[in-house]
Amino acid sequence: MTAIDTSLAADRAAPPRLHRSLTEPREIKNLLLSGLTWVVALAAAVPLISVLVMLIGTGGARLGLELFTELPPAGFELGGGFGNAILGTLVMVALASVVSIPLGILAAVYLAEIGPDSRLAGTTRFVAKVLTGFPSILAGVFVYAAVVLTMGRYSALAGGLALAVLMLPTVILTAAEAMAMVPRKMKDAALGMGCTHSQMIWQVVLPTALPGILTGVMLAVARVAGESAPLLFTALFSNYWLTSLGEPTASLSILIYNFSSMPFDNQIELAWAASLVLVLIVLLFNITSRLIGRPKV
Known part of the structure; x- marks a missing residue:
């Protein structure tokens, strides 16, 4: 064997160099x-962390059972809570979900499976995308003109409808995208086994796309839970417990708006506590959406 053959054999037998040199231009750039x-990410996190620290430090001091069971205090009163505002917020979000989720999923079924290439589907997608950036106060004005003026009073029902207008485009777009991601082979296999098109949608597409649909629903709920502008025109506010959907009701966002501008320390402290509770509710919805949308191992 020649010296060249020996050198080539040694090169083949030698293990590859896996370590990186810090002086290489590519490594320096990396x-x-x-x-x-990291610097940009930390800079972007500073406002969020500062807000959370301020809310926990200022609003956390007032956390207690009375906040969830008592009514808002009057001007010079001490103590009190905002249990009616929490109840009103949850009721209106629930009403918005009851209206927007079925309509949004049905619209998504049409966009993804029934007529994805039709002119109506293209128009619907365009309108839904426009509505995702729709100013929330305009949704309140629309429902005010359509519902509040017709009923002759502010109500929790009108507030729920205003929030439903804001939820609907998010539910439609996320649900349609989740259905479109279902593999074509699964749909063809269902049709090949004798399923009708509707059976394929309800028994194959919807169950498979359910995690993505639920993620979109949770994100839509998290978005509207903290809205205040549409509720000013529809639900207004109330210092009492909600007893009927046809009457004005309190909400956390409007309570924060009202109490933060008052010259009383007690109300300002309650506004901070309500802000913390609202942030925790929105955070809970976001965490739930992450857990639901996490791929199964």
Whole structure:
């Protein structure tokens, strides 16, 4: 065997070099960009962390059972709570979900499976995308003109409908995208086994796309839970417990708006506590959406 053959054999037998040199231009560029990404991420997290720290430090001091069981206090009164505002918020979000989720899923079925290439589907997608950036106060004005003026009074029902207008485009787009991601082979297999098109949709497409649909629903709920502008025109506010959907009702966002501008320390402290509770509710919905949408191992 010649010296050249011996050298080639040694090169083949030698293990590859897997370590990276910090002096290589590519490695320097990678370190600089990674460091810049961390700096930008930390800078973006500063406002969020500062708000959370302020809410926990200021609003957490007032957390207690009375906040969830008592009514808002009057001007010079001490103590009190905002149990009616929590109840009103949950009721209106529930009403919005009852209206928007079925309509949104049915519209998504049409967009994804029944007529995905039709002119109506294209128009619906365009309108839904426009509505995702729709100013929330305009939704309140629309429901005010359509419902409040017709009924002659503010109500929790009108507030729920205003929130449903804001939820609907998010539910439609996320549900349609989740259904479109169902593999074509699963749909063809169902049809090949003798299923009708409707059976394929209800027994194959919807169950498979359910995690994505639920994620979109939770994100839509988290978005509207903290809305205040549409509720000013529809549900207004109340210092009493909700007893009927046809009467004005309190909400956390409007309570924060009202109490934060008052010259009384007790009301300002309650506004901070209500802000913390509202943030925790929205955070709960976001965490739930993440858990639901997490891929199963």
